[in-house]
Amino acid sequence: MSRLIIVSNRLPMSLQARDDGSYTLRQNVGGLATAIGPYHRSHKDSLWIGWSGIDPQKYSEKELDRIRQAYRESRCIPIFLSKEELNGYYAGFSNNTLWPLFHDFSHEAVFRQEDWEMYRKVNMRFAQVVEPLIRKGDTIWVQDYHLMLLPKMLRERYPDASIGWFLHVPFPSAEIFRSLPWSREILEGVLGANLIGFHTVDFSASFLASLHRLLPELPVNRDGVVEMPDGHRAAIDAFPIGIDYNLYRRTAHSSLARAMRRGIDEVCGKSPRHRYRTSVTAEGVAANEAAASDANWWSHYMKEDIPESTLAKQAASSVGSRSNKVIVSVDRLDYTKGLPERLQAFGRMLDKYPEWVGHVTYYLLATPSREVVESYQRLKAQVDQLVGEINGRYSLLAWTPIHYITRSLSIKPVCGIYTAGDVALVTPLRDGMNLVAKEYLACHDGRDGTLVLSDMCGAADELTDAFIVNPYDIDMVCEALHNALEITPDESKRRNIRMQARLKVRTAANWCTSFLDSLRQVSAPGMTDRRLRMDHHNAIVRQWDGAHRRLILCDYDGTLTPLVRRPERAKPTQALRRLLTQVGSNPDVDFLLVSGRSHQIMQDWFGDLPVGLIAEHGAWNRNLPGSDSNEWQRAKGLPDSDTWQKVIQPIMDESATRVPNSFVESKSDAVAWHYRMSDAQVADHERQDLLRRLRGVVVGLGLMIMENSKVVEVTPVATSKGQAILPFVNSGDYDFMMALGDDDTDETMFAVMPDKGWTIKVGPGQTKARLRVNDPTAVTLLLADLGAGVARGSNEPVASHDFRDDHTVVDEAHAQLTDDK
Numbered sequence: 001m002s003r004l005i006i007v008s009n010r011l012p013m014s015l016q017a018r019d020d021g022s023y024t025l026r027q028n029v030g031g032l033a034t035a036i037g038p039y040h041r042s043h044k045d046s047l048w049i050g051w052s053g054i055d056p057q058k059y060s061e062k063e064l065d066r067i068r069q070a071y072r073e074s075r076c077i078p079i080f081l082s083k084e085e086l087n088g089y090y091a092g093f094s095n096n097t098l099w100p101l102f103h104d105f106s107h108e109a110v111f112r113q114e115d116w117e118m119y120r121k122v123n124m125r126f127a128q129v130v131e132p133l134i135r136k137g138d139t140i141w142v143q144d145y146h147l148m149l150l151p152k153m154l155r156e157r158y159p160d161a162s163i164g165w166f167l168h169v170p171f172p173s174a175e176i177f178r179s180l181p182w183s184r185e186i187l188e189g190v191l192g193a194n195l196i197g198f199h200t201v202d203f204s205a206s207f208l209a210s211l212h213r214l215l216p217e218l219p220v221n222r223d224g225v226v227e228m229p230d231g232h233r234a235a236i237d238a239f240p241i242g243i244d245y246n247l248y249r250r251t252a253h254s255s256l257a258r259a260m261r262r263g264i265d266e267v268c269g270k271s272p273r274h275r276y277r278t279s280v281t282a283e284g285v286a287a288n289e290a291a292a293s294d295a296n297w298w299s300h301y302m303k304e305d306i307p308e309s310t311l312a313k314q315a316a317s318s319v320g321s322r323s324n325k326v327i328v329s330v331d332r333l334d335y336t337k338g339l340p341e342r343l344q345a346f347g348r349m350l351d352k353y354p355e356w357v358g359h360v361t362y363y364l365l366a367t368p369s370r371e372v373v374e375s376y377q378r379l380k381a382q383v384d385q386l387v388g389e390i391n392g393r394y395s396l397l398a399w400t401p402i403h404y405i406t407r408s409l410s411i412k413p414v415c416g417i418y419t420a421g422d423v424a425l426v427t428p429l430r431d432g433m434n435l436v437a438k439e440y441l442a443c444h445d446g447r448d449g450t451l452v453l454s455d456m457c458g459a460a461d462e463l464t465d466a467f468i469v470n471p472y473d474i475d476m477v478c479e480a481l482h483n484a485l486e487i488t489p490d491e492s493k494r495r496n497i498r499m500q501a502r503l504k505v506r507t508a509a510n511w512c513t514s515f516l517d518s519l520r521q522v523s524a525p526g527m528t529d530r531r532l533r534m535d536h537h538n539a540i541v542r543q544w545d546g547a548h549r550r551l552i553l554c555d556y557d558g559t560l561t562p563l564v565r566r567p568e569r570a571k572p573t574q575a576l577r578r579l580l581t582q583v584g585s586n587p588d589v590d591f592l593l594v595s596g597r598s599h600q601i602m603q604d605w606f607g608d609l610p611v612g613l614i615a616e617h618g619a620w621n622r623n624l625p626g627s628d629s630n631e632w633q634r635a636k637g638l639p640d641s642d643t644w645q646k647v648i649q650p651i652m653d654e655s656a657t658r659v660p661n662s663f664v665e666s667k668s669d670a671v672a673w674h675y676r677m678s679d680a681q682v683a684d685h686e687r688q689d690l691l692r693r694l695r696g697v698v699v700g701l702g703l704m705i706m707e708n709s710k711v712v713e714v715t716p717v718a719t720s721k722g723q724a725i726l727p728f729v730n731s732g733d734y735d736f737m738m739a740l741g742d743d744d745t746d747e748t749m750f751a752v753m754p755d756k757g758w759t760i761k762v763g764p765g766q767t768k769a770r771l772r773v774n775d776p777t778a779v780t781l782l783l784a785d786l787g788a789g790v791a792r793g794s795n796e797p798v799a800s801h802d803f804r805d806d807h808t809v810v811d812e813a814h815a816q817l818t819d820d821k
């Protein structure tokens with residue numbers, strides 16, 4: 001396991017001075033510290049480098065050394081930044097330029113040359129601290145928008161290093177991003193990494209769109225991997241961050257959180273003692289009387305312009321019939337959080353549904369931030385004013401609609417607020433993920449508690465059982481809020497259980513390890529060679545040229561054509577069909593396509609080509625060497641598929657129902673559950689459950705389970721590609737044999753190939769194959785060269801550039817597919 005070096009703007013620990021003058025560190029509770037902190041603490045050789053938050057001018061050199069020492073004990077290396085550096089790099093370029101731009105607030109973005117220069121200079125300062133620490137084999141993980149130039153700076157110094165970069169905020173559309181005068185430099189900076197991570201596939205797609213637009217010369221394959229001119233590859237992918245679910249669940253039960261909840265319940269008239277508070281307090285009694293006699297009584301409390309009918313309804317509804325409710329929200333006071341819009345929606349709900357007056361209390365925790373920035377000051381003034389207006393307009397003597405808290409609270413009281421909330425109103429105008437929504441649900445584990453969630457944040461992709469709203473649409477938020485307050489506890493619990501199940505699986509720790517696993521995979525040595533090594537290539541061509549009879553056993557998906565999101569989109573291109581025709585039509589070549597695809601699809605796509613076909617992992621074949629029939633043949637001894645599919649299909653259908661964007665593919669003698677388009681962690685959780693359910697039934701039915709590329713498949717026990725090719729491999733008819741494949745089912749072919757045969761694995765992963773290439777392009781280029789070899793003397797040689805062009809066309813088609821997902 002390689003050593004991890006984490007680099008972020010801020011360190012995960014804050015310094016605190018003790019009375020005796022020594023220093024101690026306290027763990028921060030931010031998303032990043034929570035997500036990577038446990039990994040850092042449990043891997044005793046990992047390092048974390050970041051800004052200390054300390055003004056070095058306030059300390060003597062001796063004190064700074066003691067501070068460094070205090071950090072060193074936690075394997076943290078502090079960077080001290082001067083006021084001037086902070087102004088340009090942090091307050092300036094990071095928070096006044098990139099932050100608004102990345103959150104679609106272009107009108108707030110300030111483009112200042114001097115901030116950009118300071119940003120570059122401070123990124124370089126980080127590089128100078130990190131570089132001497134790097135040892136061979138280390139993994140370096142750079143965090144967020146503050147350090148977008150750092151990956152390239154490190155790459156220049158360490159060409160072979162494994163570098164990851166993750167963006168914790170949204171990535172904007174190409175149209176917005178390209179308005180940044182330094183957009184190309186920023187992209188190039190990030191592309192120094194081997195793995196570039198975002199919270200959602202939409203953000204990855206926006207990043208790719210910016211690449212196409214601003215750096216069109218860079219080749220990007222359809223899996224979102226960029227081939228960089230220096231030879232390293234940069235993969236782009238989505239890794240939605242989670243929370244420490246158990247921490248929030250536990251903290252919700254802490255005595256402080258419970259006390260907070262009781263306090264809020266009491267203030268809001270929710271505790272049993274006060275359940276019908278509005279009807280027993282002075283104005284409640286008066287209201288009851290008013291309801292019975294004179295509705296105008298309410299106008300003592302309300303503005304004159306409220307119609308009498310409304311007042312009557314308010315009075316009537318306060319007569320103990322409705323239980324009181326609490327709405328909560330927890331935010332930094334930031335313009336991206338949509339606080340004014342949210343307050344307007346709350347106000348509108350009190351207007352439109354006056355039965356809530358006196359019965360719903362909104363706890364709004366809004367912690368001030370970036371207070372020196374003018375736009376934040378304006379926002380604070382606006383929120384203060386709106387809260388004041390709503391409270392002034394609707395308050396009763398013993399009821400205030402909004403409890404507005406502008407302090408920073410620690411995790412326990414925050415969990416207290418979460419647990420007290422019948423409804424959480426989380427409506428950012430733009431947000432990378434939004435952990436508040438997830439934390440609220442964790443605090444309601446096994447309980448009711450309803451989430452109204454903005455569709456403009458990453459969390460909306462996962463928490464689909466929330467009331468999803470457009471945060472700009474005040475009416476929509478108002479209605480959702482009303483509905484969320486009206487929901488039955490059972491329905492609320494039912495929705496929560498589904499969302500909580502996902503959150504328990506997709507934790508912060510899980511996010512961290514899945515990013516690091518992918519980073520290790522994409523930066524593994526060997527992944528930088530796109531084509532077969534030249535000496536191997538030449539050896540194959542030489543043997544091919546000298547051979548009399550040649551056998552090629554070639555898998556299809558992932559080998560001859562790249563894997564794509566939808567199986568039906570992997571149809572062979574014209575150039576590929578021409579290639580297969582060219583190679584397969586030579587009388588001295590037997591070309592067998594050996595695939596897991598259904599025989600009907602194989603017929604449609606390749607039935608007219610001069611190649612033998614093995615389909616459904618060997619259950620079906622057609623046109624094999626030595627066969628005099630042109631009909632499809634079903635392998636002997638297979639169990640009756642109608643019988644077993646009746647058992648297996650419903651089990652797989654269940655998984656398809658549970659996991660969005662997954663589906664079941666039925667073949668004559670196989671059934672497959674596909675999850676490539678689904679959320680990886682949700683699918684993986686279901687995959688394990690499906691395997692467990694299938695294991696209980698397959699053996700008795702003469703079936704087995706296969707796992708392939710993002711697919712779980714059930715097939716008859718006897719079928720395998722290796723079994724199907726055995727007669728040809730053992731025939732002694734060939735003096736050239738080559739098998740090519742990309743996944744585990746192809747390993748069964750490699751296993752039966754003789755030592756002198758060529759075996760080529762496409763892509764990463766364990767293999768029995770002798771050689772490896774990166775992707776299908778390398779395979780088609782090799783086949784084109786072999787085809788040109790057999791065609792020497794033929795009139796129509798296959799040119800390898802044919803495939804380069806063709807793949808470019810396919811790449812574009814798939815880029816579109818990803819964009820409009």
Ligand SMILES: O=P(O)(O)OC[C@H]1O[C@H](O[C@H]2O[C@H](CO)[C@@H](O)[C@H](O)[C@H]2O)[C@H](O)[C@@H](O)[C@@H]1O
Pocket residue numbers: 555556557558559562563564565566567568570594595596597598665672674675676708709710711745
């Ligand atoms: O043996 P192969 O030719 O490699 O076929 C294996 C499976 O290919 C198809 O699924 C795979 O490719 C799809 C298209 O790229 C991709 O969307 C899916 O995730 C892959 O698993 C096919 O649908 C299966 O029936 C084959 O077994």
